[in-house]
Amino acid sequence: xxxxxxxxxxxxxxxxxxxxxxxxxDTSESDYYxxxxxQPPSRQMILVIRQEAYKQQNATExxxxxxxxxxxxxxxxxxxxxxxxxxxxxxxxxxxGTSGSRLTFGEGTQLTVNP
Amino acid sequence: xxxxxxxxxxxxxxxxxxxxLKCEQHMGHRAMYWYKQKAKKPPELMFVYSYEKLxxxxxxxxxxxxxxxxxxxxxxxxxxxxxxxxxLYLCASSQxxxxxxxxxxxxxxxxxxxx
Numbered sequence: 001x002x003x004x005x006x007x008x009x010x011x012x013x014x015x016x017x018x019x020x021x022x023x024x025x026d027t028s029e030s031d032y033y034x035x036x037x038x039q040p041p042s043r044q045m046i047l048v049i050r051q052e053a054y055k056q057q058n059a060t061e062x063x064x065x066x067x068x069x070x071x072x073x074x075x076x077x078x079x080x081x082x083x084x085x086x087x088x089x090x091x092x093x094x095x096x097g098t099s100g101s102r103l104t105f106g107e108g109t110q111l112t113v114n115p
Numbered sequence: 116x117x118x119x120x121x122x123x124x125x126x127x128x129x130x131x132x133x134x135x136l137k138c139e140q141h142m143g144h145r146a147m148y149w150y151k152q153k154a155k156k157p158p159e160l161m162f163v164y165s166y167e168k169l170x171x172x173x174x175x176x177x178x179x180x181x182x183x184x185x186x187x188x189x190x191x192x193x194x195x196x197x198x199x200x201x202x203l204y205l206c207a208s209s210q211x212x213x214x215x216x217x218x219x220x221x222x223x224x225x226x227x228x229x230x
Contacts, residue, residue, distance in 0.1 A: 033216050045221035091157055105157030
Protein backbone atom coordinates (compact mmCIF):
# COMPACT_ATOMS: atom_id res chain seq x y z
CA UNK A 1 0.00 0.00 0.00
CA UNK A 2 1.09 3.50 -0.69
CA UNK A 3 1.86 5.80 2.22
CA UNK A 4 2.58 9.51 2.41
CA UNK A 5 4.44 11.05 5.33
CA UNK A 6 4.63 14.69 6.29
CA UNK A 7 6.99 14.91 9.24
CA UNK A 8 6.30 18.53 10.14
CA UNK A 9 2.88 18.97 11.78
CA UNK A 10 3.45 22.73 12.08
CA UNK A 11 5.72 25.25 10.41
CA UNK A 12 5.99 29.02 10.59
CA UNK A 13 7.61 31.58 8.33
CA UNK A 14 8.04 35.33 8.29
CA UNK A 15 6.25 37.23 5.58
CA UNK A 16 8.46 37.56 2.45
CA UNK A 17 10.72 34.71 3.56
CA UNK A 18 11.05 31.22 2.05
CA UNK A 19 9.81 28.01 3.63
CA UNK A 20 10.09 24.36 2.62
CA UNK A 21 7.54 21.72 3.55
CA UNK A 22 8.67 18.10 3.52
CA UNK A 23 6.91 15.06 2.13
CA UNK A 24 8.06 11.51 1.59
CA UNK A 25 6.10 8.65 0.10
CA ASP A 26 6.37 4.95 -0.35
CA THR A 27 5.21 3.08 -3.44
CA SER A 28 6.18 0.19 -5.64
CA GLU A 29 4.39 1.71 -8.64
CA SER A 30 6.30 3.28 -11.50
CA ASP A 31 3.41 5.37 -12.84
CA TYR A 32 2.10 7.90 -10.35
CA TYR A 33 1.47 11.56 -9.67
CA UNK A 34 2.16 13.78 -6.70
CA UNK A 35 0.27 16.84 -5.55
CA UNK A 36 0.33 19.57 -2.98
CA UNK A 37 -3.02 20.92 -1.86
CA UNK A 38 -3.66 23.78 0.53
CA GLN A 39 -6.68 24.07 2.78
CA PRO A 40 -7.15 27.52 4.34
CA PRO A 41 -9.62 28.12 7.16
CA SER A 42 -12.31 28.56 4.49
CA ARG A 43 -11.76 24.76 4.18
CA GLN A 44 -11.73 24.51 0.37
CA MET A 45 -8.98 22.19 -0.84
CA ILE A 46 -7.03 24.11 -3.46
CA LEU A 47 -4.49 22.56 -5.81
CA VAL A 48 -1.11 24.21 -5.39
CA ILE A 49 1.12 22.20 -7.68
CA ARG A 50 1.40 18.76 -9.29
CA GLN A 51 4.22 16.58 -10.52
CA GLU A 52 4.20 13.66 -12.92
CA ALA A 53 6.61 10.97 -11.73
CA TYR A 54 7.95 10.39 -15.24
CA LYS A 55 9.07 14.02 -15.54
CA GLN A 56 12.54 14.77 -14.26
CA GLN A 57 11.99 18.51 -14.28
CA ASN A 58 10.64 19.93 -11.03
CA ALA A 59 7.25 21.61 -11.30
CA THR A 60 6.90 25.33 -10.58
CA GLU A 61 3.86 27.57 -10.25
CA UNK A 62 4.76 31.18 -9.60
CA UNK A 63 6.09 31.34 -6.00
CA UNK A 64 5.61 27.61 -5.47
CA UNK A 65 8.11 24.99 -6.57
CA UNK A 66 8.86 21.40 -5.72
CA UNK A 67 12.02 19.40 -5.21
CA UNK A 68 11.13 15.97 -6.57
CA UNK A 69 13.70 13.31 -5.72
CA UNK A 70 12.29 10.13 -7.24
CA UNK A 71 14.96 7.74 -6.00
CA UNK A 72 14.64 9.08 -2.47
CA UNK A 73 10.82 9.21 -2.79
CA UNK A 74 10.81 12.77 -1.59
CA UNK A 75 8.56 15.61 -2.77
CA UNK A 76 9.09 18.85 -0.88
CA UNK A 77 7.29 22.14 -1.50
CA UNK A 78 9.12 25.45 -1.46
CA UNK A 79 7.15 28.64 -1.00
CA UNK A 80 9.10 31.78 -1.87
CA UNK A 81 8.21 35.33 -0.81
CA UNK A 82 5.63 34.00 1.65
CA UNK A 83 2.41 35.97 1.92
CA UNK A 84 -0.19 36.13 4.67
CA UNK A 85 -2.63 34.39 2.33
CA UNK A 86 -0.34 31.36 2.22
CA UNK A 87 -1.32 30.46 5.79
CA UNK A 88 -3.16 27.15 5.56
CA UNK A 89 -2.94 23.43 6.11
CA UNK A 90 -0.85 21.89 3.33
CA UNK A 91 -1.43 18.29 2.29
CA UNK A 92 0.93 16.25 0.17
CA UNK A 93 -0.91 13.61 -1.87
CA UNK A 94 -0.09 10.64 -4.07
CA UNK A 95 -2.14 9.05 -6.79
CA UNK A 96 -1.50 5.98 -8.92
CA GLY A 97 -1.43 6.40 -12.69
CA THR A 98 -4.86 4.82 -13.23
CA SER A 99 -7.66 7.34 -13.70
CA GLY A 100 -10.26 7.56 -10.95
CA SER A 101 -7.76 6.33 -8.37
CA ARG A 102 -7.85 7.48 -4.78
CA LEU A 103 -5.66 10.26 -3.50
CA THR A 104 -3.52 9.14 -0.58
CA PHE A 105 -2.86 12.12 1.67
CA GLY A 106 -0.22 12.86 4.25
CA GLU A 107 -1.29 14.08 7.69
CA GLY A 108 -0.75 17.70 6.72
CA THR A 109 1.49 20.60 7.75
CA GLN A 110 -0.10 23.66 9.32
CA LEU A 111 1.72 26.72 7.98
CA THR A 112 1.61 30.00 9.87
CA VAL A 113 2.83 33.19 8.19
CA ASN A 114 3.94 35.88 10.61
CA PRO A 115 3.71 39.53 9.58
CA UNK B 116 -13.04 26.90 -15.05
CA UNK B 117 -12.28 24.36 -12.31
CA UNK B 118 -15.37 24.85 -10.19
CA UNK B 119 -17.08 22.17 -8.18
CA UNK B 120 -20.12 23.34 -6.23
CA UNK B 121 -21.64 21.73 -3.17
CA UNK B 122 -24.92 22.35 -1.39
CA UNK B 123 -25.74 22.93 1.35
CA UNK B 124 -22.75 24.64 2.98
CA UNK B 125 -23.91 23.59 6.43
CA UNK B 126 -26.34 20.88 7.54
CA UNK B 127 -27.59 19.97 10.99
CA UNK B 128 -29.63 16.81 11.28
CA UNK B 129 -30.99 14.47 13.88
CA UNK B 130 -30.19 10.78 13.95
CA UNK B 131 -33.59 9.87 12.51
CA UNK B 132 -33.55 12.38 9.67
CA UNK B 133 -32.99 11.72 5.99
CA UNK B 134 -31.05 14.33 4.08
CA UNK B 135 -28.97 14.62 0.92
CA LEU B 136 -25.77 16.37 -0.05
CA LYS B 137 -25.39 17.57 -3.61
CA CYS B 138 -22.31 18.09 -5.75
CA GLU B 139 -22.19 19.52 -9.26
CA GLN B 140 -19.49 20.16 -11.86
CA HIS B 141 -19.69 21.40 -15.43
CA MET B 142 -16.13 20.71 -16.51
CA GLY B 143 -17.01 17.55 -18.45
CA HIS B 144 -15.27 15.43 -15.83
CA ARG B 145 -16.17 11.75 -15.78
CA ALA B 146 -14.87 10.78 -12.34
CA MET B 147 -16.44 12.09 -9.13
CA TYR B 148 -15.50 11.45 -5.52
CA TRP B 149 -16.86 11.76 -2.00
CA TYR B 150 -14.44 12.33 0.87
CA LYS B 151 -15.04 12.68 4.60
CA GLN B 152 -12.76 14.95 6.60
CA LYS B 153 -12.51 15.26 10.36
CA ALA B 154 -10.96 18.35 11.94
CA LYS B 155 -7.19 18.65 11.45
CA LYS B 156 -7.04 15.35 9.56
CA PRO B 157 -6.65 14.59 5.86
CA PRO B 158 -9.68 13.70 3.75
CA GLU B 159 -10.67 10.03 3.69
CA LEU B 160 -12.07 8.59 0.50
CA MET B 161 -15.62 7.22 0.69
CA PHE B 162 -16.79 6.61 -2.89
CA VAL B 163 -15.63 7.01 -6.48
CA TYR B 164 -17.86 7.15 -9.53
CA SER B 165 -16.24 6.64 -12.90
CA TYR B 166 -18.38 7.24 -15.97
CA GLU B 167 -21.46 7.25 -13.72
CA LYS B 168 -20.71 3.81 -12.32
CA LEU B 169 -19.65 3.21 -8.74
CA UNK B 170 -16.05 2.05 -8.99
CA UNK B 171 -14.82 2.34 -5.40
CA UNK B 172 -16.71 1.95 -2.12
CA UNK B 173 -14.36 2.16 0.83
CA UNK B 174 -16.53 -0.10 3.00
CA UNK B 175 -18.68 2.86 3.96
CA UNK B 176 -21.69 2.07 6.22
CA UNK B 177 -24.98 1.71 4.38
CA UNK B 178 -26.40 4.76 6.12
CA UNK B 179 -24.43 6.66 3.43
CA UNK B 180 -25.84 6.04 -0.03
CA UNK B 181 -24.21 7.65 -3.07
CA UNK B 182 -25.97 8.35 -6.34
CA UNK B 183 -24.71 9.66 -9.68
CA UNK B 184 -27.79 10.64 -11.74
CA UNK B 185 -25.67 11.98 -14.60
CA UNK B 186 -22.09 12.90 -15.38
CA UNK B 187 -22.41 16.35 -13.79
CA UNK B 188 -24.19 15.47 -10.56
CA UNK B 189 -23.26 13.47 -7.50
CA UNK B 190 -25.49 13.03 -4.47
CA UNK B 191 -24.87 11.55 -1.06
CA UNK B 192 -28.02 10.39 0.70
CA UNK B 193 -27.85 10.28 4.47
CA UNK B 194 -30.10 8.25 6.78
CA UNK B 195 -29.92 7.26 10.44
CA UNK B 196 -26.53 8.89 10.94
CA UNK B 197 -24.57 8.82 14.18
CA UNK B 198 -22.97 11.77 15.96
CA UNK B 199 -19.54 10.45 14.95
CA UNK B 200 -20.53 11.03 11.32
CA UNK B 201 -20.27 14.78 11.95
CA UNK B 202 -17.53 16.01 9.62
CA LEU B 203 -16.75 18.03 6.52
CA TYR B 204 -17.89 16.19 3.40
CA LEU B 205 -15.90 17.06 0.32
CA CYS B 206 -16.77 16.33 -3.26
CA ALA B 207 -14.15 16.25 -6.00
CA SER B 208 -14.07 15.60 -9.71
CA SER B 209 -11.42 14.74 -12.30
CA GLN B 210 -11.29 14.10 -16.02
CA UNK B 211 -11.18 10.35 -15.48
CA UNK B 212 -8.65 9.72 -18.23
CA UNK B 213 -5.89 7.17 -17.73
CA UNK B 214 -2.51 8.31 -18.93
CA UNK B 215 -3.11 11.88 -17.83
CA UNK B 216 -2.41 13.55 -14.54
CA UNK B 217 -6.16 13.42 -13.81
CA UNK B 218 -6.07 16.13 -11.16
CA UNK B 219 -8.88 16.11 -8.62
CA UNK B 220 -10.60 19.45 -8.05
CA UNK B 221 -12.49 19.88 -4.82
CA UNK B 222 -15.68 21.66 -3.89
CA UNK B 223 -15.97 23.87 -0.79
CA UNK B 224 -17.51 21.08 1.27
CA UNK B 225 -20.61 20.59 3.39
CA UNK B 226 -20.16 20.89 7.15
CA UNK B 227 -22.44 18.20 8.63
CA UNK B 228 -23.45 18.09 12.28
CA UNK B 229 -25.42 15.12 13.57
CA UNK B 230 -27.22 15.69 16.86
